[in-house]
Amino acid sequence: MNAVEMIDIVKEYPGVLANDHVNLTVREGEIHGLVGENGAGKSTIMNQLYGMQRPTSGIIRVFGQEVQIHSPKDAIALGIGMVHQHFMLAPSLSVLQNIIMGKAPMKGPFIDLRAARAKVQEILDRYSFQLDLDARVYQLSIGQMQRVEIVKALYRGARILILDEPTAVLTPQEVEELIKMMRLLKQQGCSIIIITHKLKEVMASTDTITIMRKGVVTGVVKTSETNEMELANLMVGREVNLRIPKADTSRFTERVLLVRDLSVYNERGYPAVKNVTFSVRQGEILGVCGVEGNGQTELINAITGLTPTAGGTVSIYGQELQKSSVRKRRQHRMSHIPEDRVTVGVAKPCTITENLLMDRYYEKDFCQHGILNYGEMRRHAGELFEKFGV
Numbered sequence: 001m002n003a004v005e006m007i008d009i010v011k012e013y014p015g016v017l018a019n020d021h022v023n024l025t026v027r028e029g030e031i032h033g034l035v036g037e038n039g040a041g042k043s044t045i046m047n048q049l050y051g052m053q054r055p056t057s058g059i060i061r062v063f064g065q066e067v068q069i070h071s072p073k074d075a076i077a078l079g080i081g082m083v084h085q086h087f088m089l090a091p092s093l094s095v096l097q098n099i100i101m102g103k104a105p106m107k108g109p110f111i112d113l114r115a116a117r118a119k120v121q122e123i124l125d126r127y128s129f130q131l132d133l134d135a136r137v138y139q140l141s142i143g144q145m146q147r148v149e150i151v152k153a154l155y156r157g158a159r160i161l162i163l164d165e166p167t168a169v170l171t172p173q174e175v176e177e178l179i180k181m182m183r184l185l186k187q188q189g190c191s192i193i194i195i196t197h198k199l200k201e202v203m204a205s206t207d208t209i210t211i212m213r214k215g216v217v218t219g220v221v222k223t224s225e226t227n228e229m230e231l232a233n234l235m236v237g238r239e240v241n242l243r244i245p246k247a248d249t250s251r252f253t254e255r256v257l258l259v260r261d262l263s264v265y266n267e268r269g270y271p272a273v274k275n276v277t278f279s280v281r282q283g284e285i286l287g288v289c290g291v292e293g294n295g296q297t298e299l300i301n302a303i304t305g306l307t308p309t310a311g312g313t314v315s316i317y318g319q320e321l322q323k324s325s326v327r328k329r330r331q332h333r334m335s336h337i338p339e340d341r342v343t344v345g346v347a348k349p350c351t352i353t354e355n356l357l358m359d360r361y362y363e364k365d366f367c368q369h370g371i372l373n374y375g376e377m378r379r380h381a382g383e384l385f386e387k388f389g390v
């Protein structure tokens, strides 16, 4: 039986045909990959299955029944759960509270916490998931938060689970954990739709793959009968070279960043970075790896000026800046693309133009006598749009 059939789905936004007669079939108990470049229409098609958007036209069947899904509530009632790209958890509440939120068992006017805990524990046992129900969500790693989201969906009775780019935020170890969890879910009869553009992961985890490009489906393949190269070609519509040639940078010798004996405390006041020393040359790409929660975030926050250092120095082009403001560091031409783009990277209520100028709006070109020059800001943004295909 098919868990999901989406037939001839069209979704039009003003000026964008986000889904152009998309067909998607997911069999019961399969792990189905949905792959495509950014903007291909993957989230849009899934948002319609989850009732966050209504199709312009098309038919949706769930377990063989034609359905109208007007809201996530409808979707949940049909056994559909979705874990979004950006988690929807209350950080200051406990794991248990987050899972049962909005659907708690009641005893008179009160939440029956014992019954809730028993029910959640049963789910954890059934799928052999590990989770500390009493931890506060803000204390969890990203991988653990994702697990909370998955259990939340299962608690609501999900038999079809949509995971939107679940591996984007995970370390390799966490990705392995997630794939293990997906297999456990599948064993229990769950159908899973996983959106991703990471080919290795889709090859490792799925049974079937639907490929999208610019709003249309360009292929449906069995995972066992395809390879990364074919997927890449279907995704981008031309031959892709998966090996990125590395430029020779040996002619650069200048040391751009020097971090020496750096120590940083974490949010809870414990040492997170201890006497770390390294440098980065011009033209060099330096990777820092490790399992999440081992000081990488604190290291970057200290280098970029978001948190104070407890010792050591950070020098850019030979100048010590460990006590300087973020703005000062930016003026020395350090920039930062944070791991959590939504919370730290952008101001969502502001326009794209405003966001693009967030770190230099005060410069003479964009601001005179405390008044922003929107014309100039827009011109600058337009240039960036053009140059980077925004």
Ligand SMILES: Nc1ncnc2c1ncn2[C@@H]1O[C@H](COP(=O)(O)OP(=O)(O)O)[C@@H](O)[C@H]1O
Binding pocket: 013, 014, 016, 017, 018, 036, 037, 038, 039, 040, 041, 042, 043, 044, 045
């Ligand atoms: N709410 C919306 N309003 C207008 N356009 C949208 C909206 N959501 C998505 N789009 C557009 O639809 C296209 C597909 O987007 P999306 O489904 O998010 O792609 P993907 O998830 O594959 O990266 C993009 O061009 C995007 O800009």
Ligand SMILES: [Mg+2]
Binding pocket: 042, 043, 044, 164
């Ligand atoms: Mg998306």
